[in-house]
Amino acid sequence: MLIAQTAGRFGWSIPDAHTCAATMLLALALLSPSHAYAQSNTPPSEQEIQNWVEQLDDDRFAVREIAQQQLSRQLSSILPKLIELAESPESNASNALLQFLGFVSQDALSQQGKAAFESLNRIAAERTTQKAILAQKILESVSVEMQEQALDRLERVGILVADRHLSVLTQLKDVKNALVIDERFVGTDDDLAMLPWLFDVEFVKLEGPRVSRPMLEYVMKMPQLRSLQIIETNLQSQDLRPLIAAPDMDLIEILYSPVDDQAIEILEQVPIFGDLQLFGTEVSATGAETLVEKIETANVFVGRGGFLGITCEPSSLVIQESIPEGPASKAGIRMYDKLKKINGVPIQNFDDLRKQLAKSAAGESVLVEYDRPIMSMRPIDPDPENRNRFPGRNLRQQIDGYETRQVDVTLGKRPSNMNP
Structure with a gap:
């Protein structure tokens, strides 16, 4: 999908797009751990790397294919150099090199994929240069593709994104694109690592004993997160520490979970600018007063958890x-x-x-x-x-x-x- 989209945006012919799609599949296969044996023990020289990068733009398909194979095989040792070439103001990085970084970034769970994606983001941040505009388009294509992959993978392990009728701040509300992780979750950390690719999700509900601190860490990396509910979990106060890395939040609700006064030191560091509610926790009356005093950017409410209905x-x-x-x-x-x-x-x-x-x-x-x-x-x-x-x-x-x-x-x- 990414290749076909990129072909249309950058003027490739349709046959070239299909050819490059096949090449990308080969390149991604070469990135997998099962092909680690194919990497040379001797790192290539800078001149060899430069030659392969230039050959990515060669008119001959066979030359381009070999160049991509060589870059893929040597990726673990040469990726920093490729990123340097792509980002250097003195370097006239080719479209093909940026597209190659886009291919690499689709290996989202690897350090190489993350590094390539971060590099494209830095290039795109320049905004007005031709290279930045190209990086932005590649990132858009990668993001669309990866979000589709993430939704499919997460659904298979019991994580769904859907419109829901939820209890929010003691009122029943319709919430669009709410992501819920509860007792139906049967996945692993690798599945949770796909959460940052969900760009349209602002509301997350974590419910039940399967909720863990590592899960909370992945949720905090979701780029559009604004509202979070933590309900009937076994999370202790120190397990809330990942909240410090949250984006600016409109709502955090912690319900019927065994957090106590030790959570105050953590919660006062959380970027919350709307409502913070603790309901049915072990925070004391004195702790509640302290929390209200320390957090001036949000409406803070602490209750013992009784619900009238x-x-x-x-x-x-x-x-x-x-x-x-x-x-x-x-x-x-x-x-x-x-x-x-x-x-x-x-x-x-x-x-x-x-x-x-x-x-x-x-x-x-x-x-x-x-x-x-x-x-x-x-x-x-x-x-x-x-x-x-x-x-x-x-x-x-x-x-x-x-x-x-x-x-x-x-x-x-x-x-x-x-x-x-």
Whole structure:
């Protein structure tokens, strides 16, 4: 795919594109460990390297093929020189050399592939030169190809990217291109190493006991990562250290994982500029206060993890949804009820509600006081003549008042999603 795309962009004829595609397959095969025996014990001279690079542009296919074979066989010893030639301002690096580095960069799991890709990125950063523009186009082609390979490989080991209905900041939200790694993951570190090729993923959810520190390290290399959820894992505080290398984050949520006050020193170094929530962790009340003081760039919230299972209007606390089979629903609280107190403490808005619930863990009970609206049918039209003419058709349901109720609710755990 890369060769065909590159052929169209750089003016190769179609036969040349197919020929070069076959050559690339040979070159990539020569890069594999099984062909290590083919490498010479004696490193080639700089003149030999220069000759092979020049021959990449030869009009004769056989000469180009031999040059690519020689470069591939000697790659481990000559790649630094090839990168130097490609990046040097004094060097008039050929298109073919940059394309060869593009071929090498598709061996994404090798150090050679990574070095070639990084070199093309440095060249592309020059932006306006002809060489930089070519490097940008090669990188685009490589990225498209590698993202397709990554998606296919990750799907085979249980990692899917899809639109999902997730619980985010205690609200249910539709999230586009969310990547989820959970108990279905059956892959290895080599599979996880493909994560940095996913350029369209901003939201990642890590859930369950399979989540590990190495997994978190690979996730931090995803270039467009902005939101991260860590849910019901066995990660300890020190396992969060990879978060320090995160890109600028809009959201980090850590739920029901055994991190404690030792995480504070790590979290204060994380580039978070939106919301940081710790829910159901082992961070103490004192630790929570310290975390709020130290992190000034984000909205920080720390709760013990009790979940009521409702969504409500933030200022009036009128319930908009009581999640089916959730704690509130099981206790008889329903839509249009208006919350008034938690454990006897008056609440005026959503922040008050959240602060009171934060004091309780999943499995603990809270006393909820709420107003239940008393409904009646009232005529829409005050004219008695019209009401008699159309009986039952000019009525609507109205609130006559409220009945104050109290109920003990056993709090649950916040669900991570609402997908089937």
